[in-house]
Structure formats: C-alpha cells, structure tokens
Amino acid sequence: MKPSIESSTMETAILDGKALSGKIKVEIAAEVSEWVQKGHRKPHLAAVLVGNDGASRTYVDHKVRSCEQVGFDSTLIERPSDITQADLLAIVDGLNRDNGIDGFIVQLPLPSHIDDQAIIEAVDPLKDVDGFHPSNMGNLALGLPGFVPATPAGIMAMLDRYNIDTEGKHAVVIGRSSIVGTPMSLLLSRSGSPGNCTVTLCHSRTQGLADHCRQADILVAAVGIPGMVKADMVKEGAVVIDVGITRVEDATAKRGFRLKGDVDYTDVAPKCSWITPVPGGVGPMTIVSLLRNTLVAAQRTASHH
Numbered sequence: 001m002k003p004s005i006e007s008s009t010m011e012t013a014i015l016d017g018k019a020l021s022g023k024i025k026v027e028i029a030a031e032v033s034e035w036v037q038k039g040h041r042k043p044h045l046a047a048v049l050v051g052n053d054g055a056s057r058t059y060v061d062h063k064v065r066s067c068e069q070v071g072f073d074s075t076l077i078e079r080p081s082d083i084t085q086a087d088l089l090a091i092v093d094g095l096n097r098d099n100g101i102d103g104f105i106v107q108l109p110l111p112s113h114i115d116d117q118a119i120i121e122a123v124d125p126l127k128d129v130d131g132f133h134p135s136n137m138g139n140l141a142l143g144l145p146g147f148v149p150a151t152p153a154g155i156m157a158m159l160d161r162y163n164i165d166t167e168g169k170h171a172v173v174i175g176r177s178s179i180v181g182t183p184m185s186l187l188l189s190r191s192g193s194p195g196n197c198t199v200t201l202c203h204s205r206t207q208g209l210a211d212h213c214r215q216a217d218i219l220v221a222a223v224g225i226p227g228m229v230k231a232d233m234v235k236e237g238a239v240v241i242d243v244g245i246t247r248v249e250d251a252t253a254k255r256g257f258r259l260k261g262d263v264d265y266t267d268v269a270p271k272c273s274w275i276t277p278v279p280g281g282v283g284p285m286t287i288v289s290l291l292r293n294t295l296v297a298a299q300r301t302a303s304h305h
Helices: 017-037 054-070 085-097 116-122 134-142 150-161 181-189 209-214 265-271 282-304
Strands: 012-014 044-050 073-079 103-106 170-174 198-202 218-221 239-242 246-249 257-260
Touching: 012 265, 017 054, 017 150, 017 282, 044 054, 044 085, 044 282, 054 073, 054 282, 073 085, 085 103, 085 116, 103 282, 134 181, 150 181, 150 239, 150 282, 170 181, 170 209, 181 198, 181 218, 198 209
Parallel strands: 044 073, 044 103, 170 198, 170 218, 218 239
Antiparallel strands: 246 257
C-alpha cells in the first residue's frame, strides 16, 4: 500500500487511517461473510448512548454505520442524561445476559452523576469490546489475551500495516489516560512487532515536556489540548501519532466547528517521516479495532456454546 507522499524539507508521509481502515473493513466483511456461510449468525454490537453530547453521538453513529458496512447487526440504546445509575446498570446487566449480543460499549464520558468506573466494571469482560474492564486491562498489562482498548489497538495496527520500524526505538506518549496513554505505553514496550520500544510516559506533571518529546523517534500525543505539540518539540524524522480530537469553534466552517488534533499539524508535518492527520488518522482505526474485537467476541461466544 503506497501512502501519499507530500514534498517538504523532508518527505513527510501520511499515515492515512481513513484509507487503511477502509481496507481492513473489506477484510472484516469477507471474514463475516465466511462466518455466516458456516451457519453462524452475524456478529452483533450494541452501543449505549446517554444524553445528547454532540461528539459522542457522532462517534456512535460512525460505529453503527461501520457495523452495517462489514455485515454486523447493531443495536443503539439511547437514554436521557438524567438516567439514574441504577437504571444504567440494569441496561448493562440486560446486555450481559442477552445471548444475541456479542459485544457492547457504553459511550463515555457519562453524565457527572454517574460513576464511569462502576459502569465499566459491570460489563461482562467477554463482551467488553472497548477493553476497559479491569480484567482486560490486567490481561493487557501481563501480555495475556483479552480485548485491547480500540484506540491503542488501532494505532498498533497502523504501525504494523505501514511497516513502521519500532524495534529499539524511543517512544514518548503524552497522556496517561486508561483509555489511550497507559495502554499505548504498555503495547509499545512489550515484546513483539510492532513493539520493543523504550517508552517514556509524560503527563500534566511532567517537567521539561518539550525535552522529552524532542528525544522521541515515535511521539504519541493523547492529551486533548488542540495544537499543543509544536514543531520545536519534535525531532527531525520522527513518527508522530496524533490521538487528540477536539471540536474548536469556527464560524467559517459549515458545522460551526473544526476538529483539531493535539499536534500543530502545519508546522510539525514537514519535520516528520510519518504523521497522522486529524481527522482521518487515528479515529477510523479506532472503529475498525472495535469491529475486530466484536468479531473475536462473536467467535469466542460460538466456541463456548
């Protein structure tokens, strides 16, 4: 697969998540079709959406549409933002017990009166296709099989498919969330390909952040602060993965906002050997990883029944 090359002081190549995710969806669709021909039902992903946060709705709509594209069944359960924690736990319990559902996600963040962690821990780990349950996180930390959170899994797939050399490289991850930064640091450091990096995990309390970033062969920015990573923080030839996606108001844009990454793309891109755009980089890869997890869940369920 030849990436598009843009000329600059160094040749920057784009890690095109949109194109790659399209290719992977075709592969998943072929596997699903073969699976169904063997007499199995279609994999079934359910999503729970609480409240009407615009960004959350956009993500969930993408996930539902992607299910259709690969031949999955999908169910969307919508509830108002004043739902009680007990009622939400009851929905989770129902999905855990429903043998027709292979995997499900509860879209985060949840309203402030609900304890996110309590909801995450209520999900059956075998249906936890987001990979957030403590037992899946524990398996990840130990290098055991389990569901890997979709964004880090998508980034690893991207590094793999683009043949980015990670062996012995210095990776710097900015952001220590349990959804992206922490699992990303574990995946990059563990034995395997991609993997075998020396990893520095930076966060809001890191001193001399720019100095750490400048040492990175591979820089993963996952903090949610638009344009935080500037050109003087990136070394010539680095691979830059921008996980940030923030809605920034923009009156000139059709929707009234633009999506901005954590990396100041225009300035940083010319210094990189590879960089992900926002949008169209990490986001689409997150969704195909969620689909992949759901297919695995369906195959597991079938082998247990």
